[in-house]
Amino acid sequence: MFAQDYLLRSLYIKGEVSNCKYHSSGHIYFTLKDAKGTINCVMFAGSRKGLSFRMSEGQQVIVGGTVDVYERDGKYQLYAREIFLDGNGQLYEEYERLKRELREQGMFAQEYKQPIPRYIRTLGVVTAETGAAVRDVIRIANRRNPYVQVILYPAIVQGDAAAASIVKGIRALEALGVDVMIVGRGGGSIEDLWAFNDREVARVVFACKVPVISAVGHETDTTIIDYVADLRASTPSAAAELAVTDVREILGEVAAYQDTLEQFMERVIERKREQMRHLELGLKAVSPAGRLRERKMMVITAEERIRERMNRVLQAKRHELAIYIEKMKGLSPLEKLNQGYSYVEDGDGNNIRSVEQVKVGQSIGIRVKDGQIQATVEKKKSLR
Amino acid sequence: MGEKKKTPGLEENFARLEELIGKLEEEDISLEEAFQTYSEGMAVLKRCNVQIDRVEKQVLKLGEEGQLEEFEDGSEGI
Numbered sequence A: 001m002f003a004q005d006y007l008l009r010s011l012y013i014k015g016e017v018s019n020c021k022y023h024s025s026g027h028i029y030f031t032l033k034d035a036k037g038t039i040n041c042v043m044f045a046g047s048r049k050g051l052s053f054r055m056s057e058g059q060q061v062i063v064g065g066t067v068d069v070y071e072r073d074g075k076y077q078l079y080a081r082e083i084f085l086d087g088n089g090q091l092y093e094e095y096e097r098l099k100r101e102l103r104e105q106g107m108f109a110q111e112y113k114q115p116i117p118r119y120i121r122t123l124g125v126v127t128a129e130t131g132a133a134v135r136d137v138i139r140i141a142n143r144r145n146p147y148v149q150v151i152l153y154p155a156i157v158q159g160d161a162a163a164a165s166i167v168k169g170i171r172a173l174e175a176l177g178v179d180v181m182i183v184g185r186g187g188g189s190i191e192d193l194w195a196f197n198d199r200e201v202a203r204v205v206f207a208c209k210v211p212v213i214s215a216v217g218h219e220t221d222t223t224i225i226d227y228v229a230d231l232r233a234s235t236p237s238a239a240a241e242l243a244v245t246d247v248r249e250i251l252g253e254v255a256a257y258q259d260t261l262e263q264f265m266e267r268v269i270e271r272k273r274e275q276m277r278h279l280e281l282g283l284k285a286v287s288p289a290g291r292l293r294e295r296k297m298m299v300i301t302a303e304e305r306i307r308e309r310m311n312r313v314l315q316a317k318r319h320e321l322a323i324y325i326e327k328m329k330g331l332s333p334l335e336k337l338n339q340g341y342s343y344v345e346d347g348d349g350n351n352i353r354s355v356e357q358v359k360v361g362q363s364i365g366i367r368v369k370d371g372q373i374q375a376t377v378e379k380k381k382s383l384r
Numbered sequence B: 001m002g003e004k005k006k007t008p009g010l011e012e013n014f015a016r017l018e019e020l021i022g023k024l025e026e027e028d029i030s031l032e033e034a035f036q037t038y039s040e041g042m043a044v045l046k047r048c049n050v051q052i053d054r055v056e057k058q059v060l061k062l063g064e065e066g067q068l069e070e071f072e073d074g075s076e077g078i
Helices: A045-050 A089-104 A132-144 A162-176 A199-207 A224-228 A236-243 A247-286 A288-331 A333-338 B010-025 B031-051
Strands: A011-022 A028-033 A038-043 A060-070 A075-085 A122-127 A149-154 A180-185 A212-216 A231-233 A343-345 A363-368 A371-376 B060-062 B068-070
Touching: A011 A038, A038 A045, A038 A060, A045 A075, A075 A089, A089 A199, A089 A224, A122 A132, A122 A162, A122 A236, A132 A149, A132 A180, A132 A236, A149 A162, A162 A180, A162 A199, A162 B060, A180 A236, A199 A224, A212 A224, A212 A236, A231 A236, A247 A288, A247 B010, A247 B031, B010 B031
Parallel strands: A038 A075, A122 A149, A122 A180, A149 B060, A180 A212, A212 A231
Antiparallel strands: A011 A028, A011 A060, A028 A038, A060 A075, A343 A363, A363 A371, B060 B068
């Protein structure tokens, strides 16, 4: 029945906060009361973006949400979607208007964000001289890198003079030339943080040549300078973490560079040495001593070859000669005698080859293998 | 960022070291050039170490007149 009622689905109730409990689950339970009555309220964790301040007892607020029955208890309660501080309605509107205006001017644009340098030597801080914010920043900056010079501009961070003081601080640190600056303060009510919603502060942060990290209040607080700053940190501690790189990391990097440099140099030298060895070999090959040795070798091989050739020729000739000797042997007349032939001559030593050469009664000599026979021709007969 | 041209910061020096290492990586770098590159790298490294000038810094406070004074943390016991 309730759920169908259009009016109950979206209404705003004004009253005073009491029994406010932030549950660990993120839900917030509280009671809203006025002179006439009370209503139980709950803001679920999922609706927390509708709340931009920390609720506390006795605050006058306007709660926007839905009324429905909580069936277990049979009671109706208000499910809050957004909560504003009453009397701040005007402030809130102003905030929204300024935010819109600056956004339209492009002051929130990502392209204007300056990168936060990784290695800084000086860190400017614009915040109150006393309080948790400055101590947190100093503690964390020191822990991460005690060699970073922190320079504090003690600013007034709440009240009427705050905006002008913050503007002055940012300008002073910018003029001094710090590497990065943190602008912010610890948590507080929307009025307390109001200086960080100031148009002039926003302009100065935007125009600042030094990268600015905003660090206002708690995680849930968002102020105008958070949109304008180069980087938004949820708290001053977080800002210090973002601003200061751990010195051990930097020293490690330097050492790594040194290692790499040395390693590469060694590699170059090794390569050069290699090249040298290579060239040395090449040089040796063309040196006079090398050439001489080479020539000698050539002479020696040539000599060997000639000798070998010569031997081969000699052998061939010797062989040929042997064959001739054999042949000659075959042709020798003495050899013929050996084979049973004999040699006949007349008294003057002429070889007798025809019957015409002798007369009957003539004395002839016959040579045989082992001696001579003296004979007389008794008769001769021609074969023709 | 910085409006005035100052000596290169650590980031610039690291970038330079990258460059030098890249140069040493080249195949055909001459030995002279390699030595030059190396000694420049060593000089840059030295500068880096100087830049991380390892002196613990007192927190300074910037006064109204732009003078710097030591910051005494009023709230003791951090």
